[in-house]
Amino acid sequence: MVEESPAAVREAAAGGGVPAVYALARVEARRLSRSAVVVVCFVLYAAWVVWRTRDSWDGFPALQNADRATQSGPLLIGFAVLLAANFAALRSHRHGTAEWFGALVLSPGRRTAAHLLSLVPVVLLTALFVAWQFGWEALKPGAVGHGSPAELLVGPLTVLLLGAAGVLLARLVRSAWAAPLAAVLYLLTCVDGPFPVGGDDGAWLGPVVPGVTATTLPSDLLGRPAAWHALYLVGLALFLAFLSVLVAGGRGVTVTAGLAVTLAMGLVGGVAQLGGESAALVAARERVSVAPEKEQRCVTRDGSTYCAFPEWTPRTGAWAEVVHRVRSLAGGSAHDRPLLVRQRIDARYGPYTDVAIEPATRRDQVTVGTDWGGNRVPEFSAAVAAVLVTGSEREAGVVCDGRMVTIMWLALSWQDDELDALRRVRLDDSVEGSAVVLAPTDPLQMTAGQTDVVRRLLERDRDGVGAKVRAHWDELTSPGVATARAAELLGVSGAVKADVCEG
Numbered sequence: 045m046v047e048e049s050p051a052a053v054r055e056a057a058a059g060g061g062v063p064a065v066y067a068l069a070r071v072e073a074r075r076l077s078r079s080a081v082v083v084v085c086f087v088l089y090a091a092w093v094v095w096r097t098r099d100s101w102d103g104f105p106a107l108q109n110a111d112r113a114t115q116s117g118p119l120l121i122g123f124a125v126l127l128a129a130n131f132a133a134l135r136s137h138r139h140g141t142a143e144w145f146g147a148l149v150l151s152p153g154r155r156t157a158a159h160l161l162s163l164v165p166v167v168l169l170t171a172l173f174v175a176w177q178f179g180w181e182a183l184k185p186g187a188v189g190h191g192s193p194a195e196l197l198v199g200p201l202t203v204l205l206l207g208a209a210g211v212l213l214a215r216l217v218r219s220a221w222a223a224p225l226a227a228v229l230y231l232l233t234c235v236d237g238p239f240p241v242g243g244d245d246g247a248w249l250g251p252v253v254p255g256v257t258a259t260t261l262p263s264d265l266l267g268r269p270a271a272w273h274a275l276y277l278v279g280l281a282l283f284l285a286f287l288s289v290l291v292a293g294g295r296g297v298t299v300t301a302g303l304a305v306t307l308a309m310g311l312v313g314g315v316a317q318l319g320g321e322s323a324a325l326v327a328a329r330e331r332v333s334v335a336p337e338k339e340q341r342c343v344t345r346d347g348s349t350y351c352a353f354p355e356w357t358p359r360t361g362a363w364a365e366v367v368h369r370v371r372s373l374a375g376g377s378a379h380d381r382p383l384l385v386r387q388r389i390d391a392r393y394g395p396y397t398d399v400a401i402e403p404a405t406r407r408d409q410v411t412v413g414t415d416w417g418g419n420r421v422p423e424f425s426a427a428v429a430a431v432l433v434t435g436s437e438r439e440a441g442v443v444c445d446g447r448m449v450t451i452m453w454l455a456l457s458w459q460d461d462e463l464d465a466l467r468r469v470r471l472d473d474s475v476e477g478s479a480v481v482l483a484p485t486d487p488l489q490m491t492a493g494q495t496d497v498v499r500r501l502l503e504r505d506r507d508g509v510g511a512k513v514r515a516h517w518d519e520l521t522s523p524g525v526a527t528a529r530a531a532e533l534l535g536v537s538g539a540v541k542a543d544v545c546e547g
Contacts, residue, residue: 066158068150072159072162076165081124109257130222186362188359212285249314269316272319280310405436409431410424421465430455494527
């Protein structure tokens with residue numbers, strides 16, 4: 045038998061190590077991608093994407109929110125890869141064959157590098173899932189806004205980071221329990237509930253900071269350090285990878301330089317992302333909140349003017365459709381009255397704080413927000429009807445008489461499911477009793493008697509009720525008209541409760 049000297053083994057490793065590393069990486073990549081935990085988690089991830097994206101944002105997404113929505117799902121894949129990569133790197137230790145690897149051409153450091161390279165296919169597959177989820181939202185007809193490439197990178201980079209952490213743990217701790225305990229520790233210490241708040245600077249030290257935005261802002265006003273965070277994740281993931289090779293015995297200029305460069309990347313990105321909001325961003329948020337007309341584009345449709353922030357200009361057609369529907373049911377001068385529909389937000393406190401919008405004082409001006417679809421449609425319809433009946437949003441906020449019957453019938457009778465729309469526009473999701481009616485600015489109030497009359501009107505033929513509304517428009521919209529009188533004019537018989545505002 046011919047025995048090779050250690051020097052000959054090292055020479056063979058030096059000459060044929062790189063192709064051998066790639067060959068081993070391909071084998072480990074196949075094993076990793078076929079791992080039961082990884083396959084199951086990808087199936088669950090796909091089901092989650094379909095369930096979440098099919099009806100998300102009621103079919104009218106803002107892409108500056110949709111990009112962040114791609115970040116939570118890959119966490120599941122990341123934990124699966126953490127466990128699977130750790131399990132694979134500990135295989136020789138579990139089987140008691142680690143000492144035999146000394147006779148092979150690949151050193152422990154290069155075998156570790158192969159395990160790290162095996163993460164690349166699953167990271168790329170995660171990127172495809174992220175692109176699928178975001179693309180599904182972007183292709184919806186009602187989509188507006190702009191997504192951030194840096195935000196979209198967070199999901200795949202999270203998988204890379206957790207996979208590298210799994211390999212490093214295998215080199216530091218020879219126990220199969222280390223990776224599961226690390227995953228549990230992350231869930232207990234790094235995740236502030238299912239949706240971390242993006243306004244907390246400390247949250248940016250974790251891999252995923254989706255942030256639940258109370259208000260959808262223009263994409264350039266979000267103030268999220270997404271690019272710096274992506275650089276931080278790249279640096280941290282690669283630093284853990286080079287550290288794994290170093291701990292496994294890898295040496296040389298490549299490992300040393302890699303550690304230095306990736307550490308610098310992680311530090312630069314980590315420090316920069318904690319820099320806070322710039323003065324220019326604060327000033328821009330103040331400007332769009334106080335004087336939105338200076339930042340908006342206006343278009344005219346059917347006599348009314350629609351002013352929106354540039355990213356929302358395509359949505360003016362949907363607003364105009366609602367205005368047309370409501371005006372077509374109105375009587376008197378309101379039937380052809382031109383309105384000013386202006387998009388208004390309060391961005392001064394950032395996207396994570398819900399701030400009430402003051403009602404507009406200008407006559408015939410209607411406020412619309414940055415969200416659309418679902419409940420936002422009947423809410424906007426109620427605001428349009430209230431301005432047509434009362435003249436302004438400020439006056440509509442204090443209505444407590446029979447005019448609420450006319451307002452709510454105008455707002456709801458044109459919709460496909462009138463009673464469902466009535467339920468969705470009320471704060472308590474009811475169709476009986478008194479309730480608060482939601483609107484883009486100050487809410488409206490419905491008494492129990494008004495609710496009863498409106499519900500009975502919505503169950504009748506729309507054209508018949510519409511004829512009575514137009515015939516008695518002046519009296520129905522007169523301040524102080526009683527609910528009982530409005531019911532009588534519209535042909536609703538029976539006792540009607542008195543106009544008493546509640547709540």
